[in-house]
Amino acid sequence: MGHPDREEFMSFAGHPNNVTVVNTASLVDFSLLSVSRDISVWDLREKSSKCIKTLSSSGLTQNGPVNFFSTTRQIDLTPGDHVADIVINPSGDLIYGATGNVVRVWDLRTTQLTQPMLCVQIYRQQKLSGGHQAAIMVLAVDHKEDSDILVTGSKDHYIKQVKTTNILIMLKWFIG
Template identity: 40%
Template sequence: MAEGHTKPVLCLDATDELLFTGSKDRSCKMWNLVTGQEIASLKGHPNNVVSIKYCSHTGLVFTVSTSYIKVWDIRDSARCIRTLTSSGQVISGDACAGTSTRTVTSVQGEHQINQIALNPTGTTLYAATGNSVRIWELSRLQPIGKLSGHIGPVMCLTVNQTASNHDLVVTGSKDHYVKVFEITEGMVGNIGPTHNFEPPHYDGIECLAIQGDILFSGSRDNGIKKWDLEQQELIQQIPNAHKDWVCALAFIPGRPMVLSACRGGMIKVWNVDTFTPVGEIKGHDSPINAICTNSKHIFTASSDLTVKLWSGRRLPTGSI
């Protein structure tokens, strides 16, 4: 479809019209899914772009590199309007603009941000930083608290809404544990987990996917666990779901299926209800680093520099 990234693609986000891809080439690209054209390239990141989120409510894009979250306004020729740091600072404009060479070390007091997630209403941003998760209130772009309780770096997180409209944040860490935090109205400061899922994985958690009361966690132990959020218990586990680290998980919209992808480039499809295999396909010849979906397609980002588009029937329809 288009000339893409020059290094591995590490992260993705998509709407029905737009696709966002972040790469080791220190850029984030924005694609028009209707025409297949690249619209913009968001540059000036100090290192790999490891996480990206688009907020449809505000038209803002958040990209993560080292200890920074860059906030882009794409309604106005894609410019960086703020830079947020892992320690909770807010810098006006682009604090990384001057970094022409790759920055390896973090500034004193700052930590690597591994992943970010937006709540469903687009009012709050959660950033996994070291062993904790920083909470940002987006209306004022201010840090308002922290989720703590892990003893290893938080590698992945996902946010859902409870019946009472509270944010339910699920975190997966290098400490092998999955934890759940329920954020009620007006909660600020240091917040501990409402639940700690047992038993833990045998290695670090790489990915999470949530739908209703069902949660899937994928790990470096090659296994996938299926949890019941309501009952707060393990429903089922498949110890060797893949032959390598399980790097990405996603639900197929409108179908009772969940996708998993691994470092070996395999994509597997599972029935959500029975957690039995439906099929598998060699998606890429290199590691798959991320999966996301919109209402029509599935997108897989790989170290082979491409993003592939798949229809819900698991057939590749093209690549970027």
């Protein structure tokens, strides 16, 4: 069964596809993020392991889990339809998600069930603007001075950095 100091104490079921990324927000005690097809936001304060939000690759949000009725283990999606990676900024209030050549940001401060989670598309890579020429596969984020520094890694063999100052100002304007 395993060593007694490695006891499973929670399980998160109901993903519509294989789970490919898991991340936690240490400064926000209620959120665990998992990616199978979309991003599931879980409330860790609930003993029932409840999914409180589902964030889709399109930027839409839904309260609770998305129910897919499929008998197969994996739902086939086109490359731009799934979330490849997620990161949470150091302050624990923003989720960055990579899907295709787009990075979207969701604000964790708007996770009340009665309020939609704000999503802003911050980074659309264009071939002519110096962006990636292929899908973004990995993300990293750090905070310097007044902005997050987002690092993207792509199938085009490049790593790029983006300063997100204007996005953070826009989010503050939207949520007050």
